[in-house]
Structures are given as C-alpha cells and as structure tokens.
Amino acid sequence: MEKSNSLELPFKMKNPSANCYCCGSFLLMCNKDEGFCHFCEAYNLLDGTSPENPMSEKLYGIQMLLESRGYQETERALDKMAKSSLAQQSPAALFGAASIYRTLADAAYYDRNYGLNGFMEQNSFNVYHSLDLTSKYKTLFYKVIKLAEAETGNLSDSNLAYLGFVSCLKVKNYHKARKFLELLRKVAKGIELEYAEAALAVDSGNGINSEAILSLISKGSSNSIYYLAKSYVKKKRMRDAKSILERLNSRVNMPDSVYLLGRINQFLKETEL
Numbered sequence: 001m002e003k004s005n006s007l008e009l010p011f012k013m014k015n016p017s018a019n020c021y022c023c024g025s026f027l028l029m030c031n032k033d034e035g036f037c038h039f040c041e042a043y044n045l046l047d048g049t050s051p052e053n054p055m056s057e058k059l060y061g062i063q064m065l066l067e068s069r070g071y072q073e074t075e076r077a078l079d080k081m082a083k084s085s086l087a088q089q090s091p092a093a094l095f096g097a098a099s100i101y102r103t104l105a106d107a108a109y110y111d112r113n114y115g116l117n118g119f120m121e122q123n124s125f126n127v128y129h130s131l132d133l134t135s136k137y138k139t140l141f142y143k144v145i146k147l148a149e150a151e152t153g154n155l156s157d158s159n160l161a162y163l164g165f166v167s168c169l170k171v172k173n174y175h176k177a178r179k180f181l182e183l184l185r186k187v188a189k190g191i192e193l194e195y196a197e198a199a200l201a202v203d204s205g206n207g208i209n210s211e212a213i214l215s216l217i218s219k220g221s222s223n224s225i226y227y228l229a230k231s232y233v234k235k236k237r238m239r240d241a242k243s244i245l246e247r248l249n250s251r252v253n254m255p256d257s258v259y260l261l262g263r264i265n266q267f268l269k270e271t272e273l
Contacts, residue, residue, distance in 0.1 A: 021050040022163075023096035024060025028252060030220035034190045038223060038254040039063070040099035041199075042092070043162050043192040051159055053092035055081060062100055066107070074104055075133070082140065091147045095163050098140035102170060103255045105133035110262070141167040145176060158188045165196050174204045191219060202227045205234060222248060226257045238264055 016029045020037035021044055029035030034045050044050055053059075058081055065074040078100055087093040109130035148164025161183045168177035177200055184193050198213050200206075208231045216224035225248045232241035245261040248254065 016046075018044055018046055019056070019060070020044055020096075021053050021056055022059075022092045023063065023099055024056040024058075025063065025253070028220075028222060030191065034192075036192075036195060036221060036223045038252040039103075040096055041166050041223065042095065043159070043190070043195070045190070049159075051090075051092050053090055053096065055084075055087050055090060055093040056096065059093070059096045059100065066100060066104060071104065071107060074100070078104070082136075091144050091160055091163055094140045094147075095144050095167065098137045098144065098167070098170070101133055101137035101140065105130045105137060106255065106259050108133060110259070138171050141171050145171075145173070148180065149176075152183055158184055158190075158192055161187060162192050162196065166199075169199060169203050172203075174200065177204075191216065191221065195221060195224065198224060198227055202231050202234070208234065222252055223254065226254060226260065229257070230260065233260070233264065238268055242268070 016032050018027055018029050018035065019025065020027055020040060020042050022042035023037060023040045025037055025039040027035055027037045027039075027044065029044070029046065033047060034043070036043055062074055062077045062081065065077060078097060081087055082094070082097040082101075087097060109127060144167040145164050148160045148167070151160055161180050165177055165180035165184060168174070168180060181193075181196055181200060184196055188196075194212065194216055198209070198216060201208050202213075210228065210231060213224050213228045213231065217228065225244050229241040229245045229248075232238070232244075242261065242264050245257055245264070248257050249261060
C-alpha cells in the first residue's frame with residue numbers, strides 16, 4: 001500500500017490579491033506584479049498591460065450563479081453573454097466564458113445520484129447534457145485559438161499567445177499548444193513561459209520535471225501545486241497528490257483541482273484493502 005509522507009512545499013502563504021481580467025475571479029497573485037487565475041488559468045499582470053475585457057464583471061456574476069448551484073440560470077446567462085457581439089470580439093471574454101462552460105460541464109457530469117429508483121433517467125440526462133456543454137466550451141476555446149493564430153505574425157506581447165496556448169490544453173490539442181509555446185519563448189516577459197512549459201509537460205505526459213514545478217511554487221504560483229499533484233497521479237503517488245490538493249483546495253477556488261481530488265478519493269475508496 002502506498003505510504004504518504006508529509007510534503008513540505010516552498011509555497012509563500014501571503015500573496016497580493018486581484019481580479020482576473022478574463023473571468024473576473026478573485027485570485028492570489030504570485031507577487032505584486034503577476035499571477036495566474038485559479039478558475040481559468042489566465043495570466044494576469046497588474047502593470048496595466050493586460051487587455052481590457054468589458055465582460056469580466058458579468059462573467060464573475062455568472063460564476064456566482066454557478067457557485068450557488070443555479071446551473072440552469074448559469075447556462076442561460078452564459079448563452080446570452082457568449083452570443084453578444086461584445087463578447088465575440090474579445091478573446092478574453094470568449095476564454096472566460098469557455099472556462100465557465102467547462103466547469104459547468106464537469107458539474108453536470110458528476111451530478112449523479114445512484115440512489116434513485118427505476119432507470120435513473122436524471123443521471124443519463126446529466127451525462128448527455130455535460131456533452132452538450134463540452135461542445136459549447138470547445139467551440140469557444142477553438143475560437144480563441146483561431147484568433148490567436150491569426151495574430152501570431154503581429155504579436156508583440158504574450159497575452160493572446162498565452163490564451164491560445166491554454167485553450168489548446170483545455171481541448172487537448174498538444175500539437176498546437178507546442179506551436180504557441182514556441183511563440184511564448186519569443187515574447188513572454190514573466191513567468192508565464194515557465195508555467196506553460198510545466199503545464200504542457202504534465203498534461204501531455206512528456207518530460208515531467210518536478211523541480212521545475214517546485215520552482216514555480218516557490219515563486220508563489222499556487223496553481224502549480226495542482227500540476228505537481230497531477231504529476232504524482234501519473235506516477236501512482238495518489239496519497240501524496242491527495243495531501244497537497246487538500247491544502248490547495250482549502251485556499252483557492254480551482255475547479256480542476258477539486259475534480260482531480262474527487263477522482264483520487266474515488267480511486268482510493270475503490271482500491272483500499
């Protein structure tokens with residue numbers, strides 16, 4: 001049976017706070033200048049160079065509906081916002097909306113009650129509805145990718161290239177993700193390049209470097225704890241992954257981390273002796 005050791009992470013416990021320019025979420029910055037959104041993973045700067053997103057406050061309001069488990073209201077509000085001309089012209093708004101659709105899809109998929117009588121039609125409905133939501137978020141992420149690709153020859157900063165990169169990760173298009181990573185190597189100015197390299201390595205399963213992830217954590221990137229845990233899962237270190245995800249989830253609202261911990265707990269429950 002796997003044994004878990006108490007892991008000492010070089011994580012700074014005091015961080016300045018901000019609101020994500022893409023989805024409006026509250027986030028803990030890595031330092032006073034930069035940080036990554038826990039909800040959508042957008043790279044945020046407080047030096048005034050992040051693009052404007054006229055829909056960020058509205059997206060945050062939609063997230064509040066999601067947190068209150070008003071799933072139908074969330075989807076209706078999101079559908080209306082995502083179709084607006086203002087949102088369609090803003091890669092940041094499309095990215096933020098796609099991120100909420102993605103979380104909504106996971107919520108629908110895992111919303112199953114096996115104590116129901118009969119054929120449990122509601123469970124089947126939730127699973128199929130999650131597929132509809134998945135189609136919506138993939139459509140928006142691919143729109144962001146297309147917009148970012150159209151500007152690759154003119155990009156002088158990393159904002160759009162980074163959004164294109166993360167969008168590729170969300171739809172598991174690692175081929176295009178590597179192309180955006182090459183662009184980031186030319187235009188990135190902060191730690192977004194280090195974060196992108198670590199995220200791609202873990203997600204694709206190629207050349208995972210735990211030291212690189214620990215370095216990011218030491219710089220205040222709490223999201224990197226999620227990628228460290230994910231790397232532990234790939235190495236079958238389930239209890240180590242569980243331990244650090246519990247710490248992360250007690251501090252930030254990162255849906256990917258919550259769902260990964262849920263899957264780990266289910267695995268441990270099914271395999272315990």
